Amino acid sequence: MTLVMGRPQREIFGETVAALADTDPRIYVLDGDVGSSTRADIVEKAHPDRYLQMGIAEQNMLGVAAGMATMGLIPFISTFVSFAVVRPLDQVRVLIAQTGANVKITPSYGGLFTGQTGMSHIIVDDYAIMRAMPGMVTVSPADDVEAAGALRWAAAYEGPCYIRLGRDAQLRVFDDTHAFAFGRAEVVREGTDVTLITTGGQTGRTVEAAALLAADGISAHVLHVATLKPLDVEAIVAAAERTGRVITVEEGTVIGGLGGAVAEALGEHRPTRVNRIGLQDCFVQSGPNDALLDIYGLSSSRVAEQVREILASS
């Protein structure tokens, strides 16, 4: 079984924020001079007065967003994950998370697919950093359908949130009828032998890996965790109990990311052996998307291969 490609989440970002701005006068997009990449230009074309160029100055941009939020406006941030999370981290922490500012941190170019940029632009520790920050909701939609739902949810949510979006198309996991369920993990494939817990753009490849494993007689249960914080502990415990064996799979560092979150939750609520597939404490090089997935073990076939190895050795 192979999934079809959805549309790039960055395009969904531009279209969804533009559509939200049609009916909500409080919505603005603040751009760190990458609007032609993040597709904030779609917002600009639809609503020139809702597009605010902030220049190549992300620390100031996040601070301006905090100030705008105190005036009752809803700023969406347009930049890359690297320049929305790590570069202005202190501004996000002090001005946005601590104050509970109604700022939507919605960068794209998350994960490995960044258009062959290399270590400066590929940040894989965003899940770990943002979910550790007090008061910061952390969301990673699987595909285009879920990204649209998450962005619409964010506009209605009162408070700060982080949504990791992707540059390039992701495998389509959900059909058009899917409604984003904030705070709820979703079973996307039923199985009995091993539980694969996954998130973001990796979910589609994990579902494909489960199909490959089925051909080998391994029945994988797949749980998609779109909301990393607050974590759906109940669903994770239930998914662990289903098979008694858990492997996390993520397009991010396993240290403190989804793997860390699942291990914490199960360690406390339902001790279960957990193996973690993802980036192993490393910086990521540039290269074509498929090459990177292969190198870092996140392609569908490489995930299936690692799951087989883990199950065989334990």
Place this chain on the structure above:
Amino acid sequence: MTDIVHPIAPAVAVDAAQLDHLREMARRIRVEVVRAVNHARAGHLGGPLSAADLLAALYFHELRLRPDEPAWPDRDRFVLSKGHSSIALYAAMALRGYFPVEELLTFDGAHSRLQGHPDMTRLPGLDMSTGSLGMGISAAMGMALGARLAGRDVRAWVMLGDGECQEGEVWEAAMAAPRHALDNLVVIVDHNRLQQYGWPGEGPDGRIPPQVPGELAAKWAAFGWRVIELDGHDMAAILDAFARAKEGDGRPVALIASTVKGKGVSYMEGHWYWHTRPFKPEEYAIAMRDLGEPESAAAGAPAAQGAVR
């Protein structure tokens, strides 16, 4: 630099009684700063004392605000970007009626609304949480921009330290604000010519000032701001500069206020090491005498370590 304005003729007529009242409020802010820091045995002194006249002018003359309705949507905004001078802001707010003056003695204590650095989630009337330097100007820029976009007649004032102007974010904001023509944004630089420790050199106490003379005014002007230089301890000059700051011409405004760190306490003035330091009892007595409160000196023995404060 033709953009740098040195006021000559007064822009506002203020009567002598009003000036005397504001000077008295500034003195009382200083007294409360010294009292609270002595009581807490923690907190900053040099910066709060240099900012006292400017804060008195803001809170008792300039800002449109309602102490009994701190969240009034059309209030002017004030952000203390140099958040380590929080006690001076708290003193101004208490004297203005936001909360009882006695509460100032909870400053820096556990569960106090008056945290070491301003926390807007705890104290109504604070327009932003600050303390990590360089950030307040960005938040104030967002308030000025947000006010314009939301169609509100609101001005955003933000006070920076001159040492704080070493932070890169300050210049990110300085570059961005003129692009949005935010003439409802006013930066006040408390230019007291000392930072916490500073570079070694031939200045007072062997340290040199954060900037060379004229550097700040030239920089803000070069970034496209309307710059007004003033004496930050001359109340008439402060009111005059505030009035001129509101003569919008499409540019944001930077007021470079020359001040003296530790102003009002004889032995602190101009010495970097009074940036933050606890008092000895005799030092506290001299400070209170210098500030015109000799009777408070004897009554103000510091709280014992570990005491509830």
